[in-house]
Amino acid sequence: MKIISLSIILLFFIGGWSVISPGEAADYPHVTESGFTTLPASTRAMGMGGSFVAVADDYGASTFNPAGLVQLTQKEVGAMYSDLYGLGLLAYNFLFWVVPPTIMGAGGISWAHLSSNLEPERWDYDMFSYSYGQSISPSKSSSRRTISSWGVNLKYLKQTSPWGASSGYSMDLAYFMRKEKVSCGINVQDLVSVRQWSTGRRESIPMNVKIGTAYRFSPYLLVALDVDISGTDFLRDARLGGEWWITPSFALRGGMSTLFQKDPFLTLCGGIGFDFPLEDLRKKGGVKFDYAFAYNQALGNTHQFSLSLRF
Template identity: 30%
Template sequence: MIVLIERKEKRRILKILRGSSHLLSLTARLSMIVAVLGVATGLFSSVYGGLAGIPSAFVDIGYGARPMGMGGAYVALADDINTILWNPAGLTRLAGREITFMYADQMGLVPYYFAAYGQSFWQNHAHGEAIIHSGDEVLSETTLLAAYGYTPEGVLGPPLDRLRLGATFKVRLSSFGDNSDGGEERSRGDGFGFGLDLGAQWRATDKLILGVLARDILNTVSYNNEARGEKYSESVPSSLVLGLSTSASERLLFALDLEKSLYADTDDIIHFGAEWILLDPLTLRVGFSQNIGPEIYRSYSLGLGVRHDFRVGMGFRFDFAYIFNEVRDTSRVSTTLIF
């Protein structure tokens, strides 16, 4: 009897030690990731430091009703077709093929359209294509995107098998001054440029995912003003976004992003969001974002999603987001076909 008790006690101690070892290993990995991200942030800031200039062309208004319903906290969570814009590493999390379309009337002034398609292939690979169009004959902007995602899951051992990588290449086109009522002296011409996003996601535990996105790490746009005979170039501001998402339960998850400023004239921005599956077809979302600077600007968002499955592997999703901000409230409407 004494021997059996001793054996049980030894087993209990071994379980505790193994659990502690696993926790220490996870803590060490997370500490290493934080250190690497800290170094990367410092390097990015030193390379891109200075003034962003904040050009008004090709402004990222936030695309996709689901991400915007969560306050833009989506870098680690990205697992649907919106991942093309938010973190291409999430493309390999697509269960099948997805097509989406989004419309936004920004500030009641400028219409924006976003359409995308994506799918997984060859088990560890995925691709996606998208188009963004905005404006009118006075100023029209179009962005074409091609994204690729890869995961070494099943190829490499832990912890690399929980890593996902992705890249999005962008071609930017613009035209301005096509309106006939502007007179002969109006500025008119066109622009052409490119951009590159690099992203990664890592599943630290079954309930915790970490993400990072280097948005427009390389980019430039060249303009040709035909009326004035001028040519010039400018860049879209780059940014580094660090994020995490965690599942409190099967129906409730939270996401947090830090959009790190790389310039002296822009602020860091915090994004927070939550998603709750109220019923199987109905999902509710709430979000919040705020800059970190001398003048505080906040925005709040509410969102909902409704999904209907026609059969296994085929369904339709409708998403809506309403964003409250200090200038003027806006909304996003998205429809997605999954097949």
């Protein structure tokens, strides 16, 4: 039963797997694209259906749009965990540390780990990232309501599987623009990439482009829309979501996403967020807890949690 469940997950979720048969370049089958480099790592974003490219105002910017890091006002450190599809087969962990902009720009480091445990076989994927964002030009408004920035992700990749091991690197290039109520963003993921397998095979990771826009009705309410474009599927998926801070300490989120494939399917998402302020004599900070839930009829339910400290 676990084998059947894992097969469904690998087919629909990780998507775009290319398998080389034993008669080709390798001596055994192996995966040429895991989709791991584009796997988002933000519980807040998941609660909004994954629409976050044009929001990108917290640690989630490090994976969705590094150009958005210039919006940070405090340092943030924390962790995220998710048991994908609730089967105990795919565990996703994410550790992060991001810092607000200085004259040198904003930045962050992160580690993402995806593992599948199907005895006696096991897959492990690791991604170590450095994220950087820099304003293109200083805002001419004293209220700083206009933001224009660029960003980059530099990623080191490592993978082990029953078919072999690989390592390599990848780079994302991003842009972000925000005015008082409207913002937009684009993130070209895996623009440059290379991966070397233990068999000697070298390959690149297919490029994925995330484009998004967001509208803020007020500082407490926003809606966002993202689309993904890839070389194999011009319009790969679309994501729509929103966030409402009912009080300064409690938020409700909701959204949906759909994949445009031969057999498209819909994922419904929801989430909550808590922001507990902490204050001392020198500065303000806070503890954030986020929870998100995603329902997909074909794949099952996913619960995701994150905890972070701002200081």
